[in-house]
Amino acid sequence: MDLIEKLAILADAAKYDASCASSGTDAKNSSTGRGVGSTEGMGICHSYAPDGRCISLLKILLTNYCIYECSYCVNRNSSNVQRARFTVDEVVSLTLDFYKRNYIEGLFLSSGVIRNADYTMEQLVAVARALREEHDFRGYIHLKTIPDADGALLAAAGRYADRLSINIELPTQQALADLAPEKDQRTIKLSMARIRARRDEAVADREDWRRQSRRSEKGKPSAFAPAGQSTQMIVGAEPSTDAQILQTSSELYAGYGLRRVYYSAFSPIPDASLRLPVRQPPLLREHRLYQADWMMRFYGYTADEITQSAEPGRAPGMLSLEVDPKLGWALANRGFFPVDLNRDSRARLLRIPGIGVKSVDRILKMRRFHKVRLEDLVAMRAGVKKAMPFVVCANHHPSLNELDSDRLRIRYTPSAQQLSLW
Amino acid sequence: MTQKSLFDDADTPALTAVRIHPDFTSWQQRARQLLLDEVPPQRVWWQADETQSRAIATAGNANIRVPKPFLTQARAASCHRNGDRWALLYHLLWRMTHGEHHLMALSSDPLVVQLHYYAKAVSRDVHKMKAFVRFRAVDGADGDPRYIAWFEPDHYIVEYAAPFFQRRFANMCWSILTPDCCAHWEGRGEVWFSAGADKAAAPGDDLVEETWRCYYRSIFNPARVKIQAMLSEMPQKYWKNLPEARLIPELVRESGNRVDTMTNEVKTAEQLRCGPRPAAPEQTLNDAIQHSEPGSIQQLALAAQKCRNCPLWQPATQTVFGAGPVPAPIMLIGEQPGDQEDLTGKPFVGPAGALLNHALTAAGLRRDELYITNTVKHFKFRARGKRRLHERPREEEIQACAPWLAAEIDQVQPDIIVCLGATAAQAQLGQGMQVTRDRGKVITRQGRHYLITVHPAYLLRNGESPHDLERFVADLQVAARHLQLLRSP
Numbered sequence: 001m002d003l004i005e006k007l008a009i010l011a012d013a014a015k016y017d018a019s020c021a022s023s024g025t026d027a028k029n030s031s032t033g034r035g036v037g038s039t040e041g042m043g044i045c046h047s048y049a050p051d052g053r054c055i056s057l058l059k060i061l062l063t064n065y066c067i068y069e070c071s072y073c074v075n076r077n078s079s080n081v082q083r084a085r086f087t088v089d090e091v092v093s094l095t096l097d098f099y100k101r102n103y104i105e106g107l108f109l110s111s112g113v114i115r116n117a118d119y120t121m122e123q124l125v126a127v128a129r130a131l132r133e134e135h136d137f138r139g140y141i142h143l144k145t146i147p148d149a150d151g152a153l154l155a156a157a158g159r160y161a162d163r164l165s166i167n168i169e170l171p172t173q174q175a176l177a178d179l180a181p182e183k184d185q186r187t188i189k190l191s192m193a194r195i196r197a198r199r200d201e202a203v204a205d206r207e208d209w210r211r212q213s214r215r216s217e218k219g220k221p222s223a224f225a226p227a228g229q230s231t232q233m234i235v236g237a238e239p240s241t242d243a244q245i246l247q248t249s250s251e252l253y254a255g256y257g258l259r260r261v262y263y264s265a266f267s268p269i270p271d272a273s274l275r276l277p278v279r280q281p282p283l284l285r286e287h288r289l290y291q292a293d294w295m296m297r298f299y300g301y302t303a304d305e306i307t308q309s310a311e312p313g314r315a316p317g318m319l320s321l322e323v324d325p326k327l328g329w330a331l332a333n334r335g336f337f338p339v340d341l342n343r344d345s346r347a348r349l350l351r352i353p354g355i356g357v358k359s360v361d362r363i364l365k366m367r368r369f370h371k372v373r374l375e376d377l378v379a380m381r382a383g384v385k386k387a388m389p390f391v392v393c394a395n396h397h398p399s400l401n402e403l404d405s406d407r408l409r410i411r412y413t414p415s416a417q418q419l420s421l422w
Numbered sequence: 423m424t425q426k427s428l429f430d431d432a433d434t435p436a437l438t439a440v441r442i443h444p445d446f447t448s449w450q451q452r453a454r455q456l457l458l459d460e461v462p463p464q465r466v467w468w469q470a471d472e473t474q475s476r477a478i479a480t481a482g483n484a485n486i487r488v489p490k491p492f493l494t495q496a497r498a499a500s501c502h503r504n505g506d507r508w509a510l511l512y513h514l515l516w517r518m519t520h521g522e523h524h525l526m527a528l529s530s531d532p533l534v535v536q537l538h539y540y541a542k543a544v545s546r547d548v549h550k551m552k553a554f555v556r557f558r559a560v561d562g563a564d565g566d567p568r569y570i571a572w573f574e575p576d577h578y579i580v581e582y583a584a585p586f587f588q589r590r591f592a593n594m595c596w597s598i599l600t601p602d603c604c605a606h607w608e609g610r611g612e613v614w615f616s617a618g619a620d621k622a623a624a625p626g627d628d629l630v631e632e633t634w635r636c637y638y639r640s641i642f643n644p645a646r647v648k649i650q651a652m653l654s655e656m657p658q659k660y661w662k663n664l665p666e667a668r669l670i671p672e673l674v675r676e677s678g679n680r681v682d683t684m685t686n687e688v689k690t691a692e693q694l695r696c697g698p699r700p701a702a703p704e705q706t707l708n709d710a711i712q713h714s715e716p717g718s719i720q721q722l723a724l725a726a727q728k729c730r731n732c733p734l735w736q737p738a739t740q741t742v743f744g745a746g747p748v749p750a751p752i753m754l755i756g757e758q759p760g761d762q763e764d765l766t767g768k769p770f771v772g773p774a775g776a777l778l779n780h781a782l783t784a785a786g787l788r789r790d791e792l793y794i795t796n797t798v799k800h801f802k803f804r805a806r807g808k809r810r811l812h813e814r815p816r817e818e819e820i821q822a823c824a825p826w827l828a829a830e831i832d833q834v835q836p837d838i839i840v841c842l843g844a845t846a847a848q849a850q851l852g853q854g855m856q857v858t859r860d861r862g863k864v865i866t867r868q869g870r871h872y873l874i875t876v877h878p879a880y881l882l883r884n885g886e887s888p889h890d891l892e893r894f895v896a897d898l899q900v901a902a903r904h905l906q907l908l909r910s911p
Contacts, residue, residue, distance in 0.1 A: 003633070004632070004633055004636050007633065007636050007637055007640065008636055008639070008640045009640075011636075011637050011640035011641045012640040012641075014641070015640070015641045015642070015643050016643070029589035029590060029592065030589065030590065030591070030592040030593055031588070031589055031592040033592070033593070034593055035593065036590065036591055036592075036593060036594065037590060038586075038589045038590040040586075040589075042549075044549070044552050044553050045553055045655065046553050046554070047553075047554075047638065047656065047664065047666055048651070048652040048655050048656040049638065049641060049642040049643075049652065049673075050642055050647055050648070050649055050652050050670055050673050050674050050677070051642055051643045051644075051646045051647060051648055051651075051652075052646070052648030052649070052650070052651025052652050053643075053651075054655070055638070055641060058637065059641060065696045066696055067696050067697055067698070067699055067700055068699065068700070069694075069699055077694050077695060077696045077697075077699055078692040078693055078694055078695060079695070080695070083695075083696070094633070097630045097633070098630070098633075098634060098637075100557065100559070100569060100591070100594060101556060101557045101558070101559070101569070101628065101630060101631075101634070102555050102556060102557050102571070103556070103634050112696075113700075114696075116700070172736075173736065177704075181702045182699065182700055182702055182703070183703070184702070184703040184704065186703065186727070186739070186740060187703050189739045189740070190739060190740060190767075192739075193739050193740075193764075193765040193766075196765065197765055197766065247737075247805075250805040251737045251805045251810075253805065253807070253808060254803070254805035254806065254807065254808060254809055254810045255739065255761075255764070255765075255805070255810055257808060265646065267643060267645045267646060268645045268681055268684045268685065269684065270683075270684050270687070271687065271689070272684065272687070272689070273692065274689050274692060278684050278685045278687075280645070281645055281646050283646055283648070296807075297807075300807075302805075302806070303805070362529040365527040365529070366527055366528055366529055366530065368524075368527065369524055369527060369528060370528070375530065376529075376530035377530075378530075379529070379530035379531075379532070379535050380529050380530055380535070
């Protein structure tokens, strides 16, 4: 099998992993080295596929042979897909060839589990080691971590990789037991805990080093996965609710310092398992979960607040598909409004539908010098129309009547036709 | 931009024509001089053209101070294609140095809006250049490959963006050709620039592009076509210079059929194709329990990992069982594991544990001679942003965990049990116990000796007052003395 054939199989096998981020890592570049590569904090999407997803990294599996039997997975043991396996050198040269032509920010390497966790992890680490040590590659590396792999392998992985990830796969232990019997939440969380502990340690070592009066670059402690860890949850393969999904996410963010939880709408795969028949992926639901996740991370909402607000026509524990969750919360909590743009706290301003973090910070700066008026929002290109019923400012007071009106909800509810996705 | 420029002011007499080379430093040098000469923006007519010589950057003037965000935004905006950018920048500079130092905070001011707009357009253009430049390798002069790209930016960004490529591809020789300006790097020295070029000057192909297209085709998921999302980030104007873009129409066209094929596939019976499946984690744990010494504390600890007597197991990482020698003369019982304990699986390893260690040493006790555990074996918390906030366990959770603690006591057979805090005290000795009232004295119940004291976390919350710490140590000393008493013949 030639390299292109392998690439076709092993990229296809990797495409169900949503993450392709290359942001938030240590700054490094090749001007002091002998290889190629740089990372400067901001991620770069080098291309977009017609599925709307960013292509930032060469995202491939080392092999799609896998002894596990996860029903939702295209690479599960019983799947009738064609199998292939890259050599370490093949992955290295693909990465460098692509990188030198500016197609990618780096490599996201994952693998089916072959033999056992340690053996698989060793193979992944070997690729990262070759890139970093033999080729002095300074681009981005994201390594999938196999839960239960040996501590020394994890240490090596964290030394070479910018980001490590372990997929939680499904929001509850019950769902995992049903669909991915070789995995369990305890093992997955233990691995996340180990990564967090090592990261905390590395960060503390760096701090100590920085405090030294006579410090040398040579003595600088090495970083451990400076871009942190992330995970992915599959949405819609089993009956877990959005409330369960977001609850699990918030626990992962709080417990293991995760940078991101990715949500991946369960998507048709070739040779699907009899247990999980093929159906359209719930893309809008996935989108709502990302919005809710954003609200938890940047807007100060808790998972409960987002999923528990009573709204008409909404299944218990599910986010509304009609309106975005921030607007949904506002509609369900009208007593919280109006928010005064000229007086209220940042935390309150952040809850106004249509107004994002950037606009809030601009309003806070501006109001030190003059009263904020509706025109200011227009000039800043904030979502004025959406925000109007919920804000008070120098020249605008929504009528109480309007804030309480049931028609308010209808105003924001798109017609069924606009809803259909294609 | 079709709108009338904000700075046209034809009526103003005595217009001064200022000629500069169109680059930020040249503008900066002239603007500085104009400010010192107190020339208001209405009187300046900026004329930028390539024939003017470039100014050389000099140190700033101590009398002119502008906020850093302005400098960053101005530098970006100066690359915008619109001719009125120099006038805009000078106008802003003038206002900032004439009573409106806070101008950048006024995000709705028309000139500030314009600056943001220009800066944003440029930074997006730069970002797209970093993303969509595609190098093609050709044989270079000395046998090493030279990487050459053709790109068509919207604005004058080549010089602004070049350092990025220099840092990233420091050890390659490369050229980026554009219609306005070309950048070249020889692997050392400085990036040099030449006049704009024709697309024909760039190489027409690279063998690796076929591999790249294979990757692009394979990474696309036909079941989730979202063309608008792709177009908003990768507008069609870029497609002609992206080797992978030619696949897009075909991929979209085929996607429906590919999904139908998956949907209509006739499944046969499932069989393993990659060898035997490994044991499930639960099985592995069960095997470990089976193989450990029956009735031992190790077996108890393993069995406790499976505990689901109450719902606390679900959000927690793991069961945190007791640790220490068995049997042990003293057993310490806390409330429940905290954040660090939950992560490591060991009791009292976090901040409260450090304080406990300190107090034990002060009381003349050795931690490695004690058995330390908790009333509840799972961490109960509320997730709040990046933190897990401790929550007190409820009665039913304490009850659910009681059999584990009873089994531990049974194994450890301590001479004295030290209850750290109210939860442990009440679980062992009944609801009537009050730490403040009952602490520091040996209580005997059904032949077993108990001592109540505070939980070290209480001391942490109270700012570790020396007095409180002394009393805590004194309580622990009571246990130590009691032990000596028991052991003296």
